[in-house]
Amino acid sequence: MEKKDVRIQLVISPSEVEALDEWRARNKVWSRSQAIREAIRRMLEDKSDPRD
Template sequence: MSKRTLKPQIHLSLEEMQAIDEWRFENRLPSRAAAIRALIRRGLEREVSDKRNNKEATDDSEPSRQMVHANI
């Protein structure tokens, strides 16, 4: 990954900012920016994991579907 940092601008509601700040303090992160980066990283990792789990579940069901079609 590049060492260059980008500074995207986002608009958040007061409630979203308060939720981020609460999460930041509960998790002892040094800054709001660090909290936002951590939350984005966690969300992306979760998304990848969910997609991988869904693919594995689909792949597991493939042989049984093929057997059903073979018996018809």
């Protein structure tokens, strides 16, 4: 596993935090950071163009 040593500051709305926390609970993801990493990983694996 690659070392995680790059920090990215992120500003999101309260409703986005709530949605993230709900997703974390449903998927038994321990931390918000891990949930965000998982969302990014899934997005990058998706071959479709988001503009379609």
